Amino acid sequence: MPSLKLDPIDRKILAELQGDGRMTNVELSRRVGISAPPCLRRVRTLEETGLIKGYHADVNARELGFEVQVFAMVSLKSQAEVDLSAFETLARGWPLVRECHMLNGEIDFILKCASPDLSTFQTFLTEDLTAADNVASVKTSLVIRNAKDEPGVPFEILEARAAAEEE
Amino acid sequence: MPSLKLDPIDRKILAELQGDGRMTNVELSRRVGISAPPCLRRVRTLEETGLIKGYHADVNARELGFEVQVFAMVSLKSQAEVDLSAFETLARGWPLVRECHMLNGEIDFILKCASPDLSTFQTFLTEDLTAADNVASVKTSLVIRNAKDEPGVPFEILEARAAAEEE
DNA sequence: CGTGAAACCGTCGCCCC
DNA sequence: GGGGCGACGGTTTCACG
Numbered sequence: 001m002p003s004l005k006l007d008p009i010d011r012k013i014l015a016e017l018q019g020d021g022r023m024t025n026v027e028l029s030r031r032v033g034i035s036a037p038p039c040l041r042r043v044r045t046l047e048e049t050g051l052i053k054g055y056h057a058d059v060n061a062r063e064l065g066f067e068v069q070v071f072a073m074v075s076l077k078s079q080a081e082v083d084l085s086a087f088e089t090l091a092r093g094w095p096l097v098r099e100c101h102m103l104n105g106e107i108d109f110i111l112k113c114a115s116p117d118l119s120t121f122q123t124f125l126t127e128d129l130t131a132a133d134n135v136a137s138v139k140t141s142l143v144i145r146n147a148k149d150e151p152g153v154p155f156e157i158l159e160a161r162a163a164a165e166e167e
Numbered sequence: 168m169p170s171l172k173l174d175p176i177d178r179k180i181l182a183e184l185q186g187d188g189r190m191t192n193v194e195l196s197r198r199v200g201i202s203a204p205p206c207l208r209r210v211r212t213l214e215e216t217g218l219i220k221g222y223h224a225d226v227n228a229r230e231l232g233f234e235v236q237v238f239a240m241v242s243l244k245s246q247a248e249v250d251l252s253a254f255e256t257l258a259r260g261w262p263l264v265r266e267c268h269m270l271n272g273e274i275d276f277i278l279k280c281a282s283p284d285l286s287t288f289q290t291f292l293t294e295d296l297t298a299a300d301n302v303a304s305v306k307t308s309l310v311i312r313n314a315k316d317e318p319g320v321p322f323e324i325l326e327a328r329a330a331a332e333e334e
Numbered sequence: 335c336g337t338g339a340a341a342c343c344g345t346c347g348c349c350c351c
Numbered sequence: 352g353g354g355g356c357g358a359c360g361g362t363t364t365c366a367c368g
Contacts, residue, residue, distance in 0.1 A: 006231075014231070017224035021188050024363095026343060038354050040344070051227050056318045057184035058220040064173075064181070065328075066320045071270065071277055088314035095321035103238065103308040110238055110308070114320045116328065141270040141277070147255035151223045151318070153233045153281045154262035161232075161283065191344095193362060205335050207364070 006051075008162065009034060013042055014051065015155040021055040058151070065116050069143035072111040072129065077136045079108060090132055096124050107139075173218075175329065176201060180209055181218065182322040188222040225318070232283050236310035239278040239296065244303045246275060257299055263291050274306075 012032045016023065023031075029039035046052045061069070076087060084102065091100040091111065099112040111129075115121035130138050179199045183190065190198075196206035213219045228236070243254060251269065258267040258278065266279040278296075282288035297305050 014224065014226055018226055019223070021222035021224040024343065025345095034353095035355055036343080037345075037356090041353085049230075051230055053225040053227055055188035055222060055224050056186070057181065057188040057222050059181055059185055059319050060218050060220050061320045063216075063218055064320060065325060069268070071268070092315045095323050097315060098317045098319070098321070099313070100315040101236070101238070101313050102311040104311060105308050107308060109314070116324065120324075141272050141274060144269040144271060146266070146268050147276070148259045148264060148267040150265045152226050152265070153228045153231060154265070156262050157283065157287075158232060191362065192364090202336055203362080204337085204364070208335095 008159075010042060010046065011155060011158055011162070013039070014046065017043070017052065017055075018152045018155070061114055066114045068113075068115040068118055068121050069146075070113045070115065070121055071141045071143065072113060072125070073107045073139045073141075074109040074111060074129070075106060075136045075138075076108045076134050078134055083134050084108070087132070087134060094124065094128060096121065177209060177213065178322060178325055178329070180206070181213065184210070184219065184222075185319045185322070228281055233281045235280075235282040235285055235288050236313075237280045237282065237288055238308045238310065239280060239292070240274045240306045240308075241276040241278060241296070242273060242303045242305075243275045243301050245301055250301050251275070254299070254301060261291065261295060263288065 009032050013028065016028055016031050025040050025043065026036050028043070029036040032039060043052070074087075076083060087109065088100060088102070091097050091109070096113045096115050097111050098114050099110075101110050102108065103110055113121065113124075115124070125138065125140065129135065176199050180195065183195055183198055192207050192210070193203050195210070196203040199206060210219070241254075243250060254276065255267060255269070258264050258276070263280045263282050264278050265281055266277075268277050269275065270277055280288065280291075282291070292305065292307065296302065
């Protein structure tokens with residue numbers, strides 16, 4: 001239980017702001033059932049403790065001209081910590097790479113990439129990714145379509161656990 | 168070029184709101200260099216045309232008690248459209264599954280999952296995912312750590328393209 | 335797209351439990 | 352400790368040029 005103290009109102013605030021991060025504070029306070037000032041104080045605390053890391057507009061990548069989404073599975077030659085870190089630093093510097101997660105198993109990293117078109121991605125793939133130091137192999141898979149794309153976490157499960165805990 | 172009309176100011180608005188979705192409209196208008204009313208009109212238009220799909224608070228999953236993040240690679244027995252759709256409907260109904268992308272290649276779907284602990288995930292894995300109709304095989308990889316986790320798209324690339332187009 | 339005005343909201347201090 | 356009330360300043364959002 002990592003959460004120092006999260007009462008039902010805090011969880012509701014997080015769930016509401018995850019669903020609509022631009023909601024006004026009065027609307028939020030109405031939804032969670034308290035008045036605006038304490039609601040704002042809670043939001044500030046959640047931001048300061050890092051439970052809320054930020055707010056982002058969710059843009060339509062395809063409409064914006066990013067037609068291609070790709071997952072790249074990367075295996076390295078060496079898994080020594082310095083080499084892992086070196087690859088992560090590289091990945092952070094590539095704009096096409098939106099996410100880079102280190103995994104267990106044979107695949108060392110999975111990269112989620114967004115690109116305007118295939119040729120831009122393939123230039124990146126051949127000139128940057130596979131050409132990088134220590135990269136042993138890269139397998140790529142194009143995203144055909146997105147069936148689900150929800151940000152964040154399922155608060156429903158938190159609520160169920162909290163309810164179960166106070167029997 | 169899917170964007171009907173996106174001038175540099177619209178792109179700036181999108182980039183700014185992707186970076187901070189809770190910025191006030193006056194702050195946004197200041198950053199993009201116009202006054203507040205037209206700025207708000209542009210934001211509304213971007214929302215109505217679906218270029219902005221929504222706003223979300225970015226919550227700290229680990230601090231919130233979701234210690235486990237997993238990628239699941241799913242292969243189906245049948246890739247007929249009805250069967251693909253049926254699986255997608257299933258996936259949309261599982262709270263632990265945050266993203267479900269259909270891929271090309273041998274892996275039919277990749278699922279990004281968030282779970283409070285391993286046992287919760289493994290219950291889901293055995294009782295729901297691998298037990299589902301038409302699922303041939305599931306390979307899972309635990310996320311050890313996140314090197315990069317940026318939402319949305321790299322606007323830098325859009326800007327570079329726009330600049331290159333008007334030589 | 336900018337200006338002005340009105341309504342609303344974010345925010346603070348204070349009082350209450 | 353946290354929640355509510357009231358007030359000020361800033362913001363949102365009109366109508367209009």
